[in-house]
Amino acid sequence: MVVGWGRRSRYCGRASITGGVMQRREFLALIGVATAWSPLARAQQPKKVPHIGFLTTGSVEQTRTSMAAFHQGLRERGYIDGENIVVEFRAADSKVEQLPALASELVRLNPALIVAQNTLAARAVQQATKSIPVVVPVMGDPVEDGLVASIARPGGNITGLTFIGPQLVPKRLAQLKEALPMASRIAAIWHPAAYGKTTTQGMISGAESASKTVGVHLQLIAVQDPDGLGEAFSTLAGARADAVFLFPSPMFFIARKRIADLAAEHRLPLFAIGKEFVQLGALLSYGADIIDLNRLSTDYVDKILKGAKPGDLPVEQPTKYELFINLKTAKTLGIEVPAALLAHADGVIE
Template sequence: MNRRTFLYGLTLGTLSAPLVAEAQRVGKVYRIGILFQTTDNNYFQAILQGLKELGYVEGRNLAIEFRSAEGRVDRLPGLVAELVRLNVDVIVAAGTAATRAAKSATATIPIVMVATADPVLSGFVVSLAQPGGNITGTTVVPTQELWAKELQLLTEVAPSASRVALLWNPRALPGAAAASNLKTMNDAAGKLRVTLRSVEARASDDFAATFAGMTGDRIGGIFLIPSADLFGHLPQIAELAVKHRIPLLSFYRDVAVAGALMSYGASLPDSFRRAIDYVDKILKGSKPGDLPVEQPTKFELVINLKTARAIGLTIPQSLLLRADEIIQ
């Protein structure tokens, strides 16, 4: 899969849209490298939609080189090296690990990051307003307000949840970003009088033992930050949460789809779509270091009613009415 153009069964040649004025130079075929940590058709489709809207058509003025690490972050350096050797015009790097690999591989090819952790603390950009260097794009940095919203949602469905676990792999983030995330959530938890426990999880861990430990610690809710290495284990993690009857929440819709109780966070398809605006500007001559990094503007609440029933929770009608998506 990683040595051929990946189209998810959709032929870009069928995308027909009028070229926007001055969008592309006559006869120029742009080569875009796309680097995913995991394979997700929804996000790839969002990229295709963005390209279509801006008039980029495979076979006419566009060639796409898609690479996915399939959840194995150790493969990212080799995959991005392929894109560099192909001399692509721009690299779209999805996620923190992919962006880190791309940054290590090239200081000259423009990189558009999507859905990363704090890009400043991660060392990708100098500042959000003036990125500098060859990287810009979109980020999903969780603010204290967003963390507080997550905890508030948990208390709405499980008022007795006074002890909450943060299930994550802090080693997947740069030290400063990991420390900032933990401090921000601790601050939010303190204001809601919720005790937060940090629980490390890696792909090689025995998740059954991890959940048994949280149950023994009387954890009333779990908030999951799924790094690239954990994405492939989402169904198992969600299944264990149901088995132990613990509400599982996350920023990401993927987690709710996998079986978590709910998710609330930035719309990742929207973030991927907006990333294509950066690609377009760069192909037209803008320097990535001059394009401010965008923070999320569209958020979505997803509730999994099947999971709620399985763990014996009743979702308040007021919360159901606020949901953007309900999984039955």
Template sequence: MINRRTFLIGSLVVFAASSAAEAQQTGKVYRIGFLGIANASSWASQIAALRQGLRDLGYEEGKNLVIEYRWADEDFDRLPKLAAELVSAKVDLIVTHGTPGSRAAKQATTTIPIVMAAVGDPVRSGLVASLARPGGNLTGNSILEFDLTLKRLQLVREVIPKASRVGLLYVPGTQIGAVTVGGARAVDDAAGSLGMRVHRFGIREPNDLASALATMAKEKTDALMMGTDALLVVHYGEIARLAVQHRLPTIGAAKQFVGAGGLFAYGVNVVETYRHAAVYVDKIIRGAKPADLPIEQPTKYVLAVNLNTAKALGLTIPQALLLRADEVIQ
């Protein structure tokens, strides 16, 4: 069993003073590349958290820091070219999101350090050798989404006791090989243990969303579940709107989905993983090797509920669930 490590947020304060002093003494301006799957507007809160984390550690744009951004605009095929651009720009370090972005960065360079702000299973994906000792030039934060599937389905059962058919939105190509096979098995096993069946809907482009949800409604799907694939995150608002239109209860993996109109969500605060990515950046700038920095996993998960959406769907959220919720929108 993998030991989950807590995010060492306290280290932000410990390292900030020394890092800032070192930068001021040397006059060094650090160049960081960011390789994004989506676009700047949809990833604003994550980028703000990364920049704030860096500021807390003494790195400030315009003084001792430059961030070079490259955005794929939801087109995975663009990632290799964008990663190559960052390498050509001679950045000191690259920050990535997700498996496709991390894979593209790894293929582009074996020498420039790479910090994965948020990635699924980097071991099964072949990105690193192990969580404890990644090896190579990658390290960062891992969120094992499939491990949370059972909990989310249990929440569905709590809200909709007779639920048996659950739709799942996913983005083909986000994960590969063993991760895809193992993840699918984990989802099916979790659903089977609760007497549910999962029906998958691959979303390759935004236009697929409307047809997928219309099909779910036609097939009398009881609930809709989704993860944190970048293509889905960008369109949280549209997914939530279509779900209410088709009277489909929804559960997401991030509280941002609830803020966009989703019914409820259970998962990691992804924005905080971006803030924590700054700790990795600082350690590497100060001389640590990515190969020796263990990949960390969060231990705190957030349960969020949107009572306005529940009302629109004609659902009553059990009081016991509301008492456990970390955030309730009403």
């Protein structure tokens, strides 16, 4: 073993022991011990660069904005990918069935931790490892989905942030009715595999109850994968829906441009959960800043790399929800957004 990056040891001169010449094997052993304990050698030991995994349900292109936010967060905490940290990226290209294999692939690399971008990715990683720390930037209901034991004390190898999307469904339906007081038929598009069974059922029950409260008929349309979006919009257009209500789902967020384009094509007001939809043409959105959650997740990465256990790090919940309105879309569709709703908007696109 070469110690001290090839520098000659100060012990490389004449050597002897009582009664004769030191054997070469003993001499080399002495050099090794002396060099290993010298301050210079210890200072020159190469620092181990941590490798972390990153698993996303989308493609590289679809995840570009989220990854930019994640790398920004790393830089803010002193990490530069390729220098003092290495990020092993794996993308499922919106093919959920590929997540288990990709998760197992990352686990075999034995990284310091794995970032599973959302609930879908986290559930795959959870099946692949119980020991490697896992950080999830965007969780729905982590307790009901079985990812953590509790918000305050996750207890296992998973922690991260929640955007509380499923719990916002009733409030978002009320906002829809406020924006479109004459609407009576609402088509709700949902993704059955987005969250666990309990979370999904609770979300649907909450939506159905809220629809009765605000006085609208809710038609649920399930979409299993991005290829089914076109058919779903054709169905709801044929049913003469007054608006499209989008349930939270990682798949929908990744396919947001396709969804916004379909809504515009069918001239339907779209209500989504992230401002990114409104920037692409949706009428209204309400929810946490999903892209920024990727940046904030690096705080967990930093703490875990410094020795913290994920089970001891509480799940972070949003402290602010943003209401965004696209007045350009409203004008195109002939919709007059109530002044009271506009007054509460955090962002307006004109």
